[in-house]
Amino acid sequence: MPTAPTDPAPTDPIRVPDLSDRPHRLSVERAMMTDTHTVYVAWTEQFDRWFAAPGSVAMTAEVNAPFFFETESAQEPGTPPTRHPHYGRFLRLEPSRLVELTWVTGRGGTEGAETVVTLQIAPHKIGMHLRLTHAGFYDEATRDRHESAWHQILAHLDEVLTGSA
Structure with missing residues (x-):
């Protein structure tokens, strides 16, 4: 005898990394x-427009949804670029206001640590103000390397979004 369909299981709570x-x-x-x-759209739907290697992004902008993408860095002329995989999942999404996600990379990145990137977005005068916080590094050297990189990455994002890149 067939049974009546049941409601789907409740959504699992979001597990925030212990930092x-x-x-x-x-x-x-x-x-x-x-x-x-x-x-907001650049960070949730268009990562390959400004940061990730084209064709490498698997991302759905939903809380608790995992994502994957690769970045590539040039090596010596005539050699293939080095690929750098990035993994994570969305923790919080507030359209046009907030993106929070976990961020995991390997050697030279987060060293395998599941870190948390929080992007706060707010209107400001004739544009907007962005505050990026990246937490969960094992040591100061890794944090400092990321701080330097984030300044460059956000400058590049700004150039791409304003058409000056």
Whole structure:
């Protein structure tokens, strides 16, 4: 005898990483000449437009949804670029206001640690203000390397979104 369909199981709670043994964090701020919606979409739907290697992104902008993408760095002429995989999942999404996600990379990146990137987006005068916090590094050297990189990455994002890249 067939049974009646049942309601789907309740959604599992979001498991936020425990960063207590990885206390190092950074914060980078940038004013941009674009709107908050454009930045939100760049981080949730268009990673391959400005950061990830084209064709490498598997991402759905939903809380608790995992994502994957690769970045590539040039090596010597005539050699293939080095691929750098990035993994994570979305923790919080507030359209045009907030993106929070876990961020895991390997050697030279987060060293395998599941870190947390929080992007706060707010309108500001003739554009918007972005504050990126990246928490959960094992040591200061890794944090400092990421802080330097985030300044460059956000400058590149700004150039791409304003058409000056």
